[in-house]
Amino acid sequence: MTKPPPWGANPKAGYPDRDRIYQVDNIKLNRKCLRHYFAREVHTQSYSLFPSPSDHFCARQPMQQFLLENTSAYRQWRARKLRNYPAQTEQLIVDIQNPCRLTQEEKGSLLRLCEKTNLAIYRIRYGDVLDKSIVAAIAKQLGLTHMDANFHADRDRISSIQVLPEGPGSSYIPYTNKLLNWHTDGYYNQDAQRIRAFLMHCVRPAESGGENTYLDPEILYILLRDHDPGHIEALMDPEAMTIPPNPENSERPNLETTGPVFVIDGPTQTLYTRYTARTRNIHWKDSQACARARSALQEILDDNPYRFHHRLQSGEGVICNNVLHNRTMFIDKPRSRRLLYRARFYERVARPDLANDMRHTDDVVAE
Numbered sequence: 001m002t003k004p005p006p007w008g009a010n011p012k013a014g015y016p017d018r019d020r021i022y023q024v025d026n027i028k029l030n031r032k033c034l035r036h037y038f039a040r041e042v043h044t045q046s047y048s049l050f051p052s053p054s055d056h057f058c059a060r061q062p063m064q065q066f067l068l069e070n071t072s073a074y075r076q077w078r079a080r081k082l083r084n085y086p087a088q089t090e091q092l093i094v095d096i097q098n099p100c101r102l103t104q105e106e107k108g109s110l111l112r113l114c115e116k117t118n119l120a121i122y123r124i125r126y127g128d129v130l131d132k133s134i135v136a137a138i139a140k141q142l143g144l145t146h147m148d149a150n151f152h153a154d155r156d157r158i159s160s161i162q163v164l165p166e167g168p169g170s171s172y173i174p175y176t177n178k179l180l181n182w183h184t185d186g187y188y189n190q191d192a193q194r195i196r197a198f199l200m201h202c203v204r205p206a207e208s209g210g211e212n213t214y215l216d217p218e219i220l221y222i223l224l225r226d227h228d229p230g231h232i233e234a235l236m237d238p239e240a241m242t243i244p245p246n247p248e249n250s251e252r253p254n255l256e257t258t259g260p261v262f263v264i265d266g267p268t269q270t271l272y273t274r275y276t277a278r279t280r281n282i283h284w285k286d287s288q289a290c291a292r293a294r295s296a297l298q299e300i301l302d303d304n305p306y307r308f309h310h311r312l313q314s315g316e317g318v319i320c321n322n323v324l325h326n327r328t329m330f331i332d333k334p335r336s337r338r339l340l341y342r343a344r345f346y347e348r349v350a351r352p353d354l355a356n357d358m359r360h361t362d363d364v365v366a367e
């Protein structure tokens with residue numbers, strides 16, 4: 001079920017007027033805003049995962065800050081977002097006693113962190129960290145239930161990420177010990193399969209290396225917009241990034257995927273980011289604005305004070321709203337391979353309507 005745009009159910013029959021202001025759910029939008037608001041959402045997205053389509057365009061209007069035209073909403077949101085933003089990875093770590101029964105305090109801490117930084121790290125104090133059911137158990141307690149079934153996932157849809165010595169997938173970078181460049185998960189997915197969250201649980205670290213660096217996509221948005229709002233416009237272009245079909249790589253659907261880097265995600269009304277730093281098998285829009293934006297984006301990824309570095313230890317896991325991340329190369333122990341369990345989800349961890357305001361702590365804990 002989809003919601004028709006205000007200019008009519010058939011987009012070809014009634015494209016929005018250049019000079020007209022449209023009223024959508026108590027929000028006034030010109031044609032440019034409408035393009036972002038409805039881009040690739042209304043006509044392509046299945047809302048079947050979510051119970052009430054009308055709630056997706058909620059009255060709280062959390063996406064206003066991402067519209068370039070609304071500078072006051074952006075400034076207010078930016079100030080809230082950066083206020084008390086964690087400076088150290090240690091601030092993201094939550095100790096948990098029993099992953100299958102999180103206490104209200106543990107759950108509240110994980111949710112609060114994901115609201116603030118889109119990222120949290122749990123550390124299981126006791127118990128069997130080999131048990132794969134931990135992954136689904138923790139996720140379920142944080143509202144994540146719809147798992148993506150991807151290439152090399154096991155029957156339970158959870159992937160065992162380790163070096164594959166030979167056979168299918170052994171040359172696919174996540175299953176090697178090579179460096180993994182900056183990306184968001186599922187950047188090649190169609191819109192209806194957006195990966196909004198993932199959980200990565202470490203059973204065994206490597207002997208050395210295998211460290212991850214994470215960057216909250218909302219911070220990336222802020223740094224780019226502060227540098228030049230034109231970068232945001234270029235990266236919100238619905239034709240910014242195209243992933244061609246690649247039948248040799250089963251990880252990706254055999255369909256071309258074209259879309260923006262930043263998009264306002266209709267069902268959750270939050271910023272959704274799809275990005276890969278890879279240079280092969282990707283086509284970027286051929287424009288100066290896009291090239292400048294990509295260059296600025298890469299510079300920010302390479303060096304900014306908001307990045308979090310962490311090497312997952314046995315019993316630790318990262319849970320996040322699909323933040324940007326990379327991985328250094330690693331060396332395995334002789335007879336004990338690095339092993340991580342990874343689950344990808346169509347939901348987000350945190351409630352989007354709380355808009356990253358840490359003052360809503362009580363609401364979250366009481367949920």
Ligand SMILES: [Fe+2]
Nearest residue numbers: 183184185325
């Ligand atoms: Fe990844």
